[in-house]
Amino acid sequence: MTAEGTQVPARQPVMAGSVGVLGGTFDPIHLGHLAIADEVRETLGLERILFVPAGIPPHKPDRMISSAADRVGMVRLAIADNPAFELSRLEVDRPGPSFAVETLAELTRAARARRKGADLTFILSDEALAGFPEWRDPARILELARLAVVPRAFTGATATGRRVWRIDDAWVGLHLPDGAQRVVFVEAPRIAISASDIRRRVASGRSIRYLVPPAVLAYIADHRLYSGMEDRGRLTESNATHAS
Numbered sequence: 132m133t134a135e136g137t138q139v140p141a142r143q144p145v146m147a148g149s150v151g152v153l154g155g156t157f158d159p160i161h162l163g164h165l166a167i168a169d170e171v172r173e174t175l176g177l178e179r180i181l182f183v184p185a186g187i188p189p190h191k192p193d194r195m196i197s198s199a200a201d202r203v204g205m206v207r208l209a210i211a212d213n214p215a216f217e218l219s220r221l222e223v224d225r226p227g228p229s230f231a232v233e234t235l236a237e238l239t240r241a242a243r244a245r246r247k248g249a250d251l252t253f254i255l256s257d258e259a260l261a262g263f264p265e266w267r268d269p270a271r272i273l274e275l276a277r278l279a280v281v282p283r284a285f286t287g288a289t290a291t292g293r294r295v296w297r298i299d300d301a302w303v304g305l306h307l308p309d310g311a312q313r314v315v316f317v318e319a320p321r322i323a324i325s326a327s328d329i330r331r332r333v334a335s336g337r338s339i340r341y342l343v344p345p346a347v348l349a350y351i352a353d354h355r356l357y358s359g360m361e362d363r364g365r366l367t368e369s370n371a372t373h374a375s
Contacts, residue, residue, distance in 0.1 A: 143176035149250040151180040151279065152238065154222070154231065156188050158197045159329060159351060160209045161343045163322040165216075170319040171254050171279050172215055180254075181238075182206050183219045189228035189267075197356055199223040208346035232268045235275040251276035256283035257298040260314075264306050273310035281319040333357035 153168050160182075168180045184202045188194070196202070203223060210216035221237060222229040235251060242249035253276040255263070260280050263269055272278075280298065303314045329339050334357050340348060351357065 142173055145176045145178055146250065147178060148242075148247060149175075149177045149179075149252065150238070151175070151177045151252045151254055152183060152235065152276065153180055153254045154183040154185060154229070154234065156196055156326065157182070157184045157202050157206050158326050159202070159205045159343055159347055159356070161324045161326060161329060161347075162341075163320075163324040165209060165213075165344070166320045166322055167254065167281050168216065169213070171252070171281065171317050174317050174319075175252060175279060175315070177215075177252060179215050179217055181217050181219050182210060183222055183234060185229040186222040186225060187228045189230060201350075201354060201356060205347045205350055208350055209344045211346070230267045232266070232272050232275070235272060239275055249275070252279050253277070254279045254281065256281055257316075258283045260298050260303075269307070270309065273307070273313045277313040277315060278310075280314060280316050282321050330357045 151168065151171055153164065153171075155164065157164065164182075168182070171177065172180050184199065184206055186199065188196070203218065203220060207218050210218060221234055225233075225237075231253060235253065238251060239249040253272065255278060257280050260278065263278075266272065299316075300311070303311050307314065324342050329342055332339050332342075333351060339351070343351070
């Protein structure tokens with residue numbers, strides 16, 4: 132999978148008040164999520180990254196997922212050692228499906244209530260960007276936040292072989308002509324880890340060490356998450372959680 136287009140400088144100065152928003156089912160959160168978040172933060176000069184576990188992913192409303200308490204607990208443990216990472220319960224505490232536009236609007240209102248500007252960057256994969264025009268109110272999302280697009284490592288194959296995404300400036304200009312200046316590509320690490328594979332490995336008794344932080348590994352074991360369960364299918368990873 133490739134993502135081509137305008138590449139930002141290797142690192143930008145930290146901008147006070149700037150926030151990156153990384154939404155996801157996080158079932159479980161893994162090292163790929165953390166590496167992407169840190170790379171975007173450093174590359175774009177963001178002051179902090181907000182991890183937003185989804186309440187009900189709108190793209191999979193009938194899919195079984197772990198409880199909000201478990202997913203929030205794992206995120207909290209995973210980010211505890213990074214002062215630039217923060218957890219938001221905004222979506223798990225809000226009833227109904229989790230839509231990006233509603234989350235970004237609420238974060239904007241909260242910033243204005245504190246008499247601060249809302250400098251938001253919404254982090255998503257190139258695969259998620261391919262479906263972005265079909266999300267709920269994409270134009271409004273681009274008003275509320277810029278998009279930081281990261282390459283998604285290939286983690287599977289289709290019936291016809293490897294799937295390749297070509298998302299670049301030309302694609303953005305064609306599909307998002309009014310928001311092209313609000314989209315930036317970040318060459319983040321391509322770590323081929325998926326939450327669905329982690330769940331399958333746990334269910335089959337295989338190790339997930341080095342795929343998740345040690346504290347998350349212990350949490351999964353202590354709470355017997357995924358053990359003995361049938362695979363619940365592939366959930367769209369982190370940045371695609373809000374793809375509706």
